[in-house]
Amino acid sequence: MASLTLTNIRKSYGPVEVLHDINLEIEKGELVVFVGPSGCGKSTLLRMIAGLEQITGGTLEIEGTVMNDVPPSQRGIAMVFQSYALYPHMTVRDNMAFGMKIAKASKAEIEERVSAAAEILQLTPLLDRLPKALSGGQRQRVAIGRAIVRDPKVFLFDEPLSNLDAGLRVATRIEIAQLKEQLPESTMIYVTHDQVEAMTLASRIVVLNGGYVEQVGPPLELYERPANVFVAKFIGSPAMNVFAATIDATGAATTATLETGGQVHIPVESRAEDAGTAAHFGVRPEDLVLAEGDAEVLFEGTVEIVEGLGEVTQVYFKEKAGESAVVAKLPGIRAFKRGDRLKLAAAPEKLHLFDAKGRSFLYRNG
Amino acid sequence: MHPALQGLLTIALGVGGCVAYFYLSNQFLDRVLFPPRGPNAGRNINRANMIRPWLFLGPALIALGLYLAYPVVETLRLSLTERVPVPGGQPGEYDYNFVGFANYAQMMDEPKFWEAMRNNFMWLLVVPALSTAFGLLAAQLTDRIRWGNAAKSMIFMPMAISFVGASVIWKLVYDARPIDQEQIGILNALWVGLGGEPQTWLTVPLWNNFFLMIVLVWIQTGFAMVILSAALRGIPEETVEAAIVDGANPFQIFFKIKVPQIKTTIMVVWTTITLVVLKVFDIVFAMTNGQWQTQVLANYMFDKLFRANDWGVGSASAMVIMLLVTPILVWNVWNARREMR
Numbered sequence: 001m002a003s004l005t006l007t008n009i010r011k012s013y014g015p016v017e018v019l020h021d022i023n024l025e026i027e028k029g030e031l032v033v034f035v036g037p038s039g040c041g042k043s044t045l046l047r048m049i050a051g052l053e054q055i056t057g058g059t060l061e062i063e064g065t066v067m068n069d070v071p072p073s074q075r076g077i078a079m080v081f082q083s084y085a086l087y088p089h090m091t092v093r094d095n096m097a098f099g100m101k102i103a104k105a106s107k108a109e110i111e112e113r114v115s116a117a118a119e120i121l122q123l124t125p126l127l128d129r130l131p132k133a134l135s136g137g138q139r140q141r142v143a144i145g146r147a148i149v150r151d152p153k154v155f156l157f158d159e160p161l162s163n164l165d166a167g168l169r170v171a172t173r174i175e176i177a178q179l180k181e182q183l184p185e186s187t188m189i190y191v192t193h194d195q196v197e198a199m200t201l202a203s204r205i206v207v208l209n210g211g212y213v214e215q216v217g218p219p220l221e222l223y224e225r226p227a228n229v230f231v232a233k234f235i236g237s238p239a240m241n242v243f244a245a246t247i248d249a250t251g252a253a254t255t256a257t258l259e260t261g262g263q264v265h266i267p268v269e270s271r272a273e274d275a276g277t278a279a280h281f282g283v284r285p286e287d288l289v290l291a292e293g294d295a296e297v298l299f300e301g302t303v304e305i306v307e308g309l310g311e312v313t314q315v316y317f318k319e320k321a322g323e324s325a326v327v328a329k330l331p332g333i334r335a336f337k338r339g340d341r342l343k344l345a346a347a348p349e350k351l352h353l354f355d356a357k358g359r360s361f362l363y364r365n366g
Numbered sequence: 367m368h369p370a371l372q373g374l375l376t377i378a379l380g381v382g383g384c385v386a387y388f389y390l391s392n393q394f395l396d397r398v399l400f401p402p403r404g405p406n407a408g409r410n411i412n413r414a415n416m417i418r419p420w421l422f423l424g425p426a427l428i429a430l431g432l433y434l435a436y437p438v439v440e441t442l443r444l445s446l447t448e449r450v451p452v453p454g455g456q457p458g459e460y461d462y463n464f465v466g467f468a469n470y471a472q473m474m475d476e477p478k479f480w481e482a483m484r485n486n487f488m489w490l491l492v493v494p495a496l497s498t499a500f501g502l503l504a505a506q507l508t509d510r511i512r513w514g515n516a517a518k519s520m521i522f523m524p525m526a527i528s529f530v531g532a533s534v535i536w537k538l539v540y541d542a543r544p545i546d547q548e549q550i551g552i553l554n555a556l557w558v559g560l561g562g563e564p565q566t567w568l569t570v571p572l573w574n575n576f577f578l579m580i581v582l583v584w585i586q587t588g589f590a591m592v593i594l595s596a597a598l599r600g601i602p603e604e605t606v607e608a609a610i611v612d613g614a615n616p617f618q619i620f621f622k623i624k625v626p627q628i629k630t631t632i633m634v635v636w637t638t639i640t641l642v643v644l645k646v647f648d649i650v651f652a653m654t655n656g657q658w659q660t661q662v663l664a665n666y667m668f669d670k671l672f673r674a675n676d677w678g679v680g681s682a683s684a685m686v687i688m689l690l691v692t693p694i695l696v697w698n699v700w701n702a703r704r705e706m707r
Contacts, residue, residue: 052607073613085604089626098622099612150612 003028003187004049004154008058011044011211018044019211022058026154026204031180031188035198036208037234043158045208046191050079050156063153073099075154078147082159084139086131092118092142093127096149117148120182121175137168144179157190161197177201195235199223207231229280229358238285238314238327240352245281247274254353254361256281260319264298266351268361282352285314285329291345299326303340308333317342384425391421438688445469445681469678479683482661485575486690489646489662492576494639496583498632501590505598506620508591518595522588529585529648536581537653540567569658578660581649586642590635597631598624630701637698644691663687 004026011019019041026032034042047053049060051072060067067075086095093114100110118124121141131139140160147155160176161169177200180188192198198205199219207214207222207230214234215227226232226240233239248263249255250270256279257263264281283298291297301319313334316325328344336342353361367375395417396402400410446469447462473479504521508514524532541551542564549555554564568574601624609623625632647664654660656669663683671680 050611052610071613072611077611079608079611081604081608083602083604085602085608087605087608087623087626089629098609098614102613102618146608146612 002026002061003030003063004189005061006049006058007061009045009048009055009060010057011041011048011053012056017056017211019048022213024206024213024216026187026189028187029184030203031190031201033198033202033205034189034191034208035193035195035205035234036214038193040208041211042191042193042208046079046156046158046189049075049154049189050077051075052079073102076152077154077156078150078152079156079158080140080143080147080160082162084131084143084163086139086142086146088131091128091130092123092134092145095131095142096146099146099150113149113151114145117145120148120179121145136164137172140164140172141175144176148183153187155186155188157188159192160190161192161194173197173200195237199235205235207234209234225360225362226352227360227363229282229354232282232352232354232360236284236286238329240282240284241288241326242280242282242354243324245279245353247277247279250275256353260299262298262300264351265296265348266353267348268351268353270353270361274355278356280354280356280358282354283346283350285327286312287346287350288326288328288330288344289346290330291343295345296348297343297345299342299344301326301342303336303338303342306334306336306338315342387425388422392418395421441681441684441688444677445685447678449677465678469682473679473682473686478656478661479666481659482656482663482666482683485659485661486644486646486663488575489579489582489643490640492579493582493586493643494636496579497586497590497639498594498636500583500587501592501635502594502625502632504587504591505595506624509595509598518591521591524585525588527585529581530652532581532585533649533652536577536584537568540577542566568654568660571659574654574658574660578649578653581653582643582646586639590639593631593635594628597628601627630704634698634701637694637701640694641691641698644687644694663690 002025004024006022006024009019009022009024010017022045024032034045036042044053048055051067051070055068062076072079087098090098096114096117097110100113105113114127115124118127121144123138123141123145126134126138126142131142134142140163143160157176161172164172176190180186180201190197190201202219204217205219205222206216209230215222215231217225219235222231222235226235229242233242244259245256245264246259247254247256247270250272252269253265253267254270254274255263255265258281266281288298299317299319301317303315303317304325305316307314307316310333312329312331313336315328315330315334315336317328318325326344328342355361355364395414400414400417402411402414404410444462446464446466448465448468449460449462451457452459452461504518508517508521511517527535538550539552540554541549542554543549543551545564549558549564551567553567558564567577605623605627606619609619614622645664646662647668650656650660650662650665651668656662656665664687667680667683667687669680670676670683674680
């Protein structure tokens with residue numbers, strides 16, 4: 001049985017619909033990340049699952065029970081807020097115990113659960129402090145501890161790392177990954193706009209855009225086989241190079257002419273009726289290599305900007321003046337200069353082909 | 367000259383004088399005393415900037431010293447003296463003889479003083495508590511409804527009325543007419559409507575104190591509401607949502623999450639109203655003038671100073687009021703400063 005099922009979920013504010021027909025099944029023990037640009041509706045969806053926003057249409061089931069009109073506290077969820085939302089006037093212990101005190105649990109039980117959660121998160125020495133005496137990372141741990149004490153079926157994280165500085169963010173991200181290992185039975189839903197968090201934490205990622213689900217899948221599947229141009233450009237940094245193209249030859253492999261003039265052979269199946277249609281061709285910056293020998297040259301152009309990061313060198317270049325720049329991410333330190341001529345190639349299996357509407361040829365059925 | 371013109375002239379002279387003072391004194395400082403020129407330009411700028419705050423503070427310091435600090439010292443002196451006419455002198459010529467604490471001793475012997483102390487104490491307990499409680503309630507309720515702002519304006523409006531004006535309004539509320547006439551006071555109208563006999567409410571001992579207190583509660587609730595409403599809005603919404611997820615009901619959210627978070631503001635409001643209460647004078651003066659056992663300290667002081675012309679005892683009672691106010695004032699200022707940090 002799925003831990004959480006969303007069926008035809010919709011959300012409107014007055015006449016404005018912000019979430020359209022969301023369908024999603026989340027299995028027990030999964031860590032699902034909702035990711036997308038600002039305003040895509042990911043936080044709204046999470047808050048609807050939490051019960052902090054009314055569900056306009058569709059059904060939400062948690063472990064088989066319809067939860068649309070059940071108050072948040074009875075849904076079996078716990079939420080970790082972006083700003084931690086700790087009660088500033090209560091000690092760490094009272095913060096974590098508040099929910100159980102409201103539920104009139106026995107003192108012994110409260111004590112037991114709070115100490116257990118504090119143990120997991122190494123909060124035991126901080127139990128009698130007030131939130132203002134804690135660092136950002138510690139506050140975030142208390143917020144997570146408060147969620148653990150509730151012993152929920154589903155953990156909800158709303159951008160929990162956004163308020164931390166860069167170094168702490170990495171450390172806390174690893175802590176959350178470890179926490180997930182310690183609680184293999186619990187289902188977690190995690191909202192973020194940071195694709196690194198999404199890629200590293202998720203067992204599955206849900207990419208949202210403009211209130212629609214663009215693609216659902218394991219992180220590497222989204223990276224290797226993006227369902228559309230949006231996902232292709234959203235996952236990966238810098239974003240995938242995407243160019244308009246026209247399909248020439250179809251079959252088990254496809255040949256396309258780029259608007260820039262070059263011709264590419266893509267080992268992706270196409271149908272006879274695709275011949276002559278407009279399409280989009282994509283290749284990731286990190287998949288581009290300097291062309292050697294008789295490899296098919298994808299791009300040839302003049303270097304505009306070189307960004308040396310040590311680990312990699314990012315080269316922005318144009319084939320002709322006025323066109324959008326192509327980005328290549330080449331390993332190591334390279335001594336390119338502005339004005340150098342470069343020929344770039346890529347392994348055939350790293351090439352992506354999308355139709356005129358931006359949908360990947362890989363996912364066409366019927 | 368027409369009084370309105372006189373008023374305008376006064377305003378023009380006052381405001382113009384202030385502007386001229388600041389402008390000219392700063393010009394003097396920058397052009398004549400320490401001009402930012404020549405070999406010592408840097409030193410002069412620093413010196414001018416050290417002096418400048420005192421130019422701005424000066425007038426206020428002098429005014430406060432003259433009208434606040436000096437009267438306190440003078441009142442203390444008067445409270446320890448006895449004023450007697452100079453033998454064989456002109457009318458209005460007085461000697462001030464040092465009498466130690468005799469004025470205080472005399473005051474302690476007067477039942478009216480103890481009545482005032484008792485009443486002030488009751489005011490102190492009732493008015494700040496009720497005003498803060500009603501203000502908090504109004505703030506919470508009006509924040510959630512569409513016509514909340516209209517309701518807030520209505521509740522705040524009494525703040526704009528002077529204490530004497532409010533007393534006149536409430537005197538009408540408590541007004542009593544003979545039994546055979548129609549009651550114009552709303553309280554008696556209700557009372558008679560429910561089958562009672564018309565009462566002269568302001569003469570009913572003990573209760574009349576509460577009828578007076580309500581006037582101040584009516585005025586101060588608006589103040590409490592405005593401050594507490596701002597504080598309530600400052601509470602992070604996410605803490606409330608976290609409490610909802612934790613299963614708290616609206617009462618628990620209010621009392622266990624919201625109120626504790628604005629505790630310091632509540633205390634500041636409470637103590638500020640306490641200060642107003644300790645100085646309460648106009649309402650009692652205008653409504654009962656301390657009769658029927660409604661005397662309060664400020665009215666007692668007024669009686670002694672300006673009716674009985676007993677400057678000694680009057681000053682002594684003023685000192686008592688100041689002694690009562692000071693600790694609350696200090697605590698209030700300390701609290702407000704901590705809040706600001």
